[in-house]
Amino acid sequence: MRSKVFASLVVLAVTGWAQQWQLAQPGYRYQFPRDHFSHPDYQTEWWYYTGNLRAPDGHRFGFELTFFREGIQLSKQQAAESDATWRPDQVYLAHLAISDIDGQEFFHTERLNRAGPGLAGSSFDQQRYWNGNWQVRWSSLAGGEQELQAVCDRFTLHLKLKPGKPLVVHGKDGVSQKGPLPGEASHYISFTRIYATGELTGWKNRSYALSGLAWMDHEFFSQTADDTLAGWDWFAIQLNNNEELMLYLLRRKSGEWDPFSSGTYVDAQGRAQFLSASEFSLSPAGIWQSAASGARYPLAWKISIPCLQLELSQRTSLRDQELFSKGSVTPTYWEGAVAYDGRIHSQPVQGVGYLEMTGYAAQK
Secondary structure, eight states: OOOOSOGGGSOOOOOOOOTTSOOOOTTOOOOTTGGGSOOTTSSEEEEEEEEEEEOTTOOEEEEEEEEEEEEOOOOHHHHHHSOTTTOTTEEEEEEEEEEETTTTEEEEEEEEEEOTTTTEEEETTTTEEEETTEEEEESOTTTOOEEEEEEOSSOEEEEEEEESSOOEEOSBTTBEEOSSSTTOEEEEEEEEEEEEEEEEEEETTEEEEEEEEEEEEEEEEOOOOOTTEEEEEEEEEEETTSOEEEEEEEEETTSOBOTTOEEEEEOTTOOEEEEEGGGOEEEEEEEEEOTTTOOEEEEEEEEEEGGGTEEEEEEOSOOOOEEOOTTOSSOOEEEEEEEEEEEETTEEEEEEEEEEEESSGGGO
16 A cells, blocks of 8 residues: 555545645645654555565565554544543554565455554654554664564564665655645655565564565545546566656546556656656556455556656566455555566666555456
C-alpha cells in the first residue's frame, strides 16, 4: 500500500466526512523532522516500508511493514460518551508480509488497534510509530537512521535502516495531485534508497542475516476515494546505477488511465524530476490468477520513459504475493518483490523493487 491517496485501502466505518479535516494544498511548508510523524489534522496517513534483502548465501527475501492512521469523525454525543483513553477517533492499522523468494512462500498478517493506553500511535516526542510490538523508531532524526521491528508467531524481523539519499517530495509545489479538484491530492514523501541490515529469526526454524535495499513512503491527506476509479498500480524501482523511479497508474472503471497518474525520477545525486502521465507508458502482461480470490493480476510489465531513454521489463520470481484473508478489514490486493532489467540513458541496467496492484479482486 503505497499507492496512495485512497481511503478505500482502509475500509473502516467512518461516520462522515466534513471540512474539519485539513486538505493537501499546494504550497505546504514541510518541516523536518516534525513532518516524519503524525498529522492528526489530516484524515488518512501512512508510513510504508518495503525492500529486497539477501542472506550471505544469496537467499532472497522481500518484506513489507506498513502503518496506517485513520481519523474518525465522531458526533458530539459519541465523543461525550466515549472514554478518553479508548475513544475511537483515531484508528491504527498495520500490515506485515514476508516474501521468501527462493523458498517460494509468502506470509502476511495484519492488526487493528485504537491508540488506547499506548497500544498504537505515532509520536514525535518518542521518535517512533508503532502498532503493538511492530514499530519503527528513529535513532537519528538528523541522519534519518531508523530501526524497524516486527514480531509475530512465524518470525521476528529486525532491521537497521540508513538512507542513502535525501528524502524526495513527490508531485509539484508540495502536493501529489490525484484529481482535478482542490484537495484531491496528498503530501507524499519518500526515502527512495535505504541501506538495510538486520536479521530474520524463526522463519522455518532458521535465522538469516540480511542486507539490501529498502524504500519508505509517508503520505497524508484528507480526501474520500474517487468512485470512478477501479484501482491502481504502483511501482517502486531501485536501479543498480543508483537511480530510482516511482510510478503510479490510476485505472478508471471505464478502462482508461486517469490523466493524474504520475511519477518521480530520482537521479544518482538524489535530484527529483516529476513525470506526468504523458511522459511514460506501462504495458501489462503475464496474467496470474489467484486461487484464493479469483483475481487476475498482470505480473509482468513493460515500462517506457522516452525522456530518460528508459525501457524496462519487470518480472517476479514469486507469483503468489497476494494479501488475501477472509474477514480482513482491508480489500484484497497484490504487493510483492519484483526485479527489473533493461536500459536507461542508453546503458544496460538491472534493478529490484516493489509492485502494488489494487482493484483486481473486485473485477474477478
